[in-house]
Amino acid sequence: MIGHMSIPFRLLVLALYIFLLAPLLIVVPLSFSNDQFLTFPPESWGVRWYVAMFQHRDFVKALGISVTLATVVTLISLAAGIPAAYALKRFEFRGREALAALFTAPLLLPSIVLGLAVLLVFVRWRLLGTWTGLTLAHLLVTTPYVIRIMMTSFSTLPPSVEEAATMLGASPLTVFRRITLPLMMPGLVASAALSFLMSFDEVVISLFVTGPRLRTLPVEIFDYVESRTDPMAAAVSVAIIAVTLAFIIVIERTLGLSRTVGKSE
Amino acid sequence: MQQPAENRQTTPAAQPAFLSLRGVTKRYPNGFVAVDDLHIDVPKGSLLGLLGPSGCGKTTTLRMVAGLVPIEEGHLVVDGQELSAAPPHRRDIGLVFQNYALFPHMTVGENVAFGLEMRGVPRSEIRARVDEALEMVRLPGYRDRKPREMSGGQQQRVSLARALVIRPRLLLLDEPLSNLDAKLRDEMRVEIREIQQRLGITSVFVTHDQVEALTMCDVVGVMNKGRLAQLGSPDDIYERPASMFVAEFVGRINKLPCEIVAGDRVRLAGTVCRSAAHDLPEGRGIAAIRPHRIHLTAARDPNLVGNSTNAVKGIVRTVTYIGDIVQYDVEIAEGVLLKIEQHTQGSGLHHNTGDEVLCEWAPRDMLIFGRDDA
Amino acid sequence: MSATQPTVATGKRVPTGLLIAALLLPLALINLVSFIIPVVRLTSISFIQSTGGGVLTDNWTLENYIGFFTDPFSLELIWNSVVMSLVVTVGTLICSYPIALFLHRVSPRWRNILFVMTISPLLVSAVVRTYGWMVLMGDRGVINGLLMNAGIIDSPLRLVNNTLGVYIGLIEILIPYMALSLIAGFGRLERSYEEAAASLGASSFTRFRRVIFPLTLPGVALGCLLCFVLAISSFVTPKLLGGGRVFLLATEIYDQAVIQLEWPSAAATSIVVLVIFGLALAVYGRVSRRLD
Numbered sequence: 001m002i003g004h005m006s007i008p009f010r011l012l013v014l015a016l017y018i019f020l021l022a023p024l025l026i027v028v029p030l031s032f033s034n035d036q037f038l039t040f041p042p043e044s045w046g047v048r049w050y051v052a053m054f055q056h057r058d059f060v061k062a063l064g065i066s067v068t069l070a071t072v073v074t075l076i077s078l079a080a081g082i083p084a085a086y087a088l089k090r091f092e093f094r095g096r097e098a099l100a101a102l103f104t105a106p107l108l109l110p111s112i113v114l115g116l117a118v119l120l121v122f123v124r125w126r127l128l129g130t131w132t133g134l135t136l137a138h139l140l141v142t143t144p145y146v147i148r149i150m151m152t153s154f155s156t157l158p159p160s161v162e163e164a165a166t167m168l169g170a171s172p173l174t175v176f177r178r179i180t181l182p183l184m185m186p187g188l189v190a191s192a193a194l195s196f197l198m199s200f201d202e203v204v205i206s207l208f209v210t211g212p213r214l215r216t217l218p219v220e221i222f223d224y225v226e227s228r229t230d231p232m233a234a235a236v237s238v239a240i241i242a243v244t245l246a247f248i249i250v251i252e253r254t255l256g257l258s259r260t261v262g263k264s265e
Numbered sequence: 266m267q268q269p270a271e272n273r274q275t276t277p278a279a280q281p282a283f284l285s286l287r288g289v290t291k292r293y294p295n296g297f298v299a300v301d302d303l304h305i306d307v308p309k310g311s312l313l314g315l316l317g318p319s320g321c322g323k324t325t326t327l328r329m330v331a332g333l334v335p336i337e338e339g340h341l342v343v344d345g346q347e348l349s350a351a352p353p354h355r356r357d358i359g360l361v362f363q364n365y366a367l368f369p370h371m372t373v374g375e376n377v378a379f380g381l382e383m384r385g386v387p388r389s390e391i392r393a394r395v396d397e398a399l400e401m402v403r404l405p406g407y408r409d410r411k412p413r414e415m416s417g418g419q420q421q422r423v424s425l426a427r428a429l430v431i432r433p434r435l436l437l438l439d440e441p442l443s444n445l446d447a448k449l450r451d452e453m454r455v456e457i458r459e460i461q462q463r464l465g466i467t468s469v470f471v472t473h474d475q476v477e478a479l480t481m482c483d484v485v486g487v488m489n490k491g492r493l494a495q496l497g498s499p500d501d502i503y504e505r506p507a508s509m510f511v512a513e514f515v516g517r518i519n520k521l522p523c524e525i526v527a528g529d530r531v532r533l534a535g536t537v538c539r540s541a542a543h544d545l546p547e548g549r550g551i552a553a554i555r556p557h558r559i560h561l562t563a564a565r566d567p568n569l570v571g572n573s574t575n576a577v578k579g580i581v582r583t584v585t586y587i588g589d590i591v592q593y594d595v596e597i598a599e600g601v602l603l604k605i606e607q608h609t610q611g612s613g614l615h616h617n618t619g620d621e622v623l624c625e626w627a628p629r630d631m632l633i634f635g636r637d638d639a
Numbered sequence: 640m641s642a643t644q645p646t647v648a649t650g651k652r653v654p655t656g657l658l659i660a661a662l663l664l665p666l667a668l669i670n671l672v673s674f675i676i677p678v679v680r681l682t683s684i685s686f687i688q689s690t691g692g693g694v695l696t697d698n699w700t701l702e703n704y705i706g707f708f709t710d711p712f713s714l715e716l717i718w719n720s721v722v723m724s725l726v727v728t729v730g731t732l733i734c735s736y737p738i739a740l741f742l743h744r745v746s747p748r749w750r751n752i753l754f755v756m757t758i759s760p761l762l763v764s765a766v767v768r769t770y771g772w773m774v775l776m777g778d779r780g781v782i783n784g785l786l787m788n789a790g791i792i793d794s795p796l797r798l799v800n801n802t803l804g805v806y807i808g809l810i811e812i813l814i815p816y817m818a819l820s821l822i823a824g825f826g827r828l829e830r831s832y833e834e835a836a837a838s839l840g841a842s843s844f845t846r847f848r849r850v851i852f853p854l855t856l857p858g859v860a861l862g863c864l865l866c867f868v869l870a871i872s873s874f875v876t877p878k879l880l881g882g883g884r885v886f887l888l889a890t891e892i893y894d895q896a897v898i899q900l901e902w903p904s905a906a907a908t909s910i911v912v913l914v915i916f917g918l919a920l921a922v923y924g925r926v927s928r929r930l931d
Contacts, residue, residue: 120677164424168431179368221767
């Protein structure tokens with residue numbers, strides 16, 4: 001039969017999925033180890049490291065910073081990105097394509113290069129280790145996604161629907177409130193969730209711009225796992241995976257993960 | 266496609282204009298002129314069809330009337346009011362879109378109610394008027410459906426109801442039938458015309474389909490490259506096209522090079538024929554004859570045919586049987602083919618490939634245009 | 640128009656140009672401050688002489704590039720990075736192709752959930768995923784623990800702090816990107832093609848080699864480009880799984896910039912990475928044109 005998948009093929013795919021998901025799944029049991037060091041199998045089980053995580057002042061502080069930062073970055077990304085995406089989709093003007101390319105260009109450059117570039121400028125402007133600096137650096141990562149998602153969202157909303165409302169007597173503001181806004185809601189929620197996640201996960205650029213007193217959670221974990229091998233990092237990882245999963249569900253329910261993350265539009 | 270004559274009495278100039286375009290022009294910054302100095306008057310209650318190929322400026326014209334494209338040159342007057350500078354949401358004009366443009370997040374009822382809400386109509390009255398509008402488009406009971414649960418034809422009816430429920434001073438229809446399949450299109454054509462006449466609402470209908478324009482409209486404006494090629498009643502447009510462009514656009518037609526001899530005489534395939542034109546300047550021209558206006562008979566001596574009819578001998582080259590008609594390609598001179606359509610009567614096929622035949626047509630059915638006009 | 644005609648009130652019409660500018664301005668400013676100026680600065684600083692330790696002079700120079708290309712160590716970095724990226728790209732393709740083919744053929748009911756499972760790892764922080772590999776492959780990690788308990792080995796296998804660990808970690812991290820590109824490219828694959836090939840007598844292996852694989856090549860090319868550029872610029876995984884023993888362009892940029900404070904050298908190295916990016920893109924352009 002054509003398109004039939006043989007048992008060996010299915011087993012191969014299963015093995016590949018295990019390989020793909022192994023690093024995410026393995027931290028779950030290990031986070032419940034009560035051992036001093038990371039060993040497998042653990043000699044004792046418990047929630048010792050979850051307790052330790054919440055008592056670890058650096059992690060708790062970094063978590064607060066990351067959540068605040070991701071929230072601020074998400075709000076600014078939407079506030080700046082949605083009007084820009086609207087302008088790029090709804091109006092014809094010279095240089096439109098070029099601007100759209102420019103706004104999504106940071107996606108194409110490696111984070112390590114972007115991180116260095118931002119460092120070189122922010123060091124002169126005294127923005128290293130500041131909220132402003134971190135926010136600007138994270139906006140660099142999140143705005144291209146907002147632009148891409150919202151441009152797709154606006155292109156599935158035909159202008160004639162807004163025109164129809166206008167012809168029925170709705171003022172521009174009413175058109176926006178009653179027609180445009182409700183129709184772009186799925187794209188808006190997906191952009192917000194992805195922005196938050198991108199900012200919350202960002203590590204490479206953050207490594208360049210964080211300061212000793214303002215470190216994000218991924219930077220904190222990065223330094224921690226580089227030097228130590230106790231199971232606390234596993235507990236933190238599980239926490240982060242749980243948060244990420246919640247956001248994935250939000251994105252999947254609103255716009256669909258494939259349309260949000262997919263390169264093909 | 267002949268229509269009863271009584272609908273055709275209204276000539277544009279006979280009644281005062283309700284909708285009037287005066288020198289309306291649309292220029293783009295790059296120099297392209299989408300609409301060029303348009304003058305059109307439409308009497309109250311009439312349906313104006315704007316007909317033309319894509320890119321001829323008909324949709325731009327409609328959107329300028331709607332206010333969605335600003336009028337920077339020329340004037341738009343509706344019911345004695347200058348509307349050129351009014352924003353679209355204050356024009357009180359109903360617009361029906363090709364893609365229906367129903368609000369996907371609202372029910373049918375909410376869609377139709379939207380314009381009334383914008384006008385601050387009280388809730389109780391809204392409900393009654395929405396029901397009435399849905400009744401009019403034969404969709405009673407559909408108020409709580411979502412647009413995506415409906416067929417294209419139903420969606421277009423909702424769109425019509427939504428545009429008409431606000432009792433607009435004008436109804437604009439932008440290729441409303443293009444997205445529907447052929448059978449539905451015929452139904453909707455009749456339905457829209459019927460509603461338009463019942464309400465007596467002055468309307469503009471944009472289409473690229475000559476059948477829609479000829480069957481539905483009181484006045485047809487044929488547009489080409491931003492200009493009005495001809496404005497007139499459907500039979501004017503069909504029987505007395507102002508140019509070869511119009512003649513070709515509104516229906517199939519034979520285009521034959523001819524030599525103008527004098528007066529109304531032209532030499533066509535070696536035969537001198539009489540045409541509908543008078544006082545033609547001598548020289549080369551194009552003769553245009555509609556395929557179904559040519560009568561085909563078995564070959565006999567052309568001299569036996571009366572003087573009032575043009576007759577040319579030819580040989581049948583191809584025969585295509587369609588059902589209600591048979592199409593013939595008849596060679597009347599070396600390399601000159603005449604397309605002819607004959608109604609099938611009784612026995613069906615009348616002539617076979619290779620038969621010698623005589624093609625006859627009345628002088629009034631032969632139009633002559635200058636070469637440059639072709 | 641004559642003044643006698645009543646006119647419907649004119650609304651305030653904001654000039655379109657001004658409106659567009661206002662809508663674009665906030666994002667343009669963000670882009671300027673955090674993208675354009677930094678990239679320009681990065682480029683210019685790569686041509687500036689430094690006296691070491693983060694002290695810059697005002698002199699323009701090619702020294703940073705000359706230094707880079709005459710230093711055997713940096714040439715080794717390029718070699719290491721390019722070889723690693725190529726190996727990782729091929730490895731990722733081999734691992735992703737069956738997944739993509741499976742997703743293409745599986746019933747729609749399963750496809751969505753499996754699709755989400757395939758690309759979800761993309762959204763989990765690279766630090767967390769790399770940490771997972773440290774847990775799995777460390778000297779006292781899951782794999783060594785299992786093997787030693789079973790008595791198969793006496794001393795732990797060296798799986799991390801070397802190139803092998805980096806290869807494994809990167810391949811896993813890049814699978815979702817490759818799978819996404821492949822799935823996008825599989826759109827052209829219709830069952831009727833396979834059926835046509837089968838009706839002409841092709842065996843299942845021949846059908847794959849002569850029909851399926853060639854049709855999916857555009858997706859393969861795109862996925863390879865993506866994985867190559869992501870691998871060559873990857874930092875977190877080589878840094879953590881390499882344990883400071885794997886030297887690549889990306890880790891070098893970080894060390895030069897953050898530890899040695901040699902910004903002009905770091906900038907020059909970054910430009911070299913961007914040039915490799917450009918070359919990869921050019922190769923992709925030629926390949927994908929040939930495929931069309």
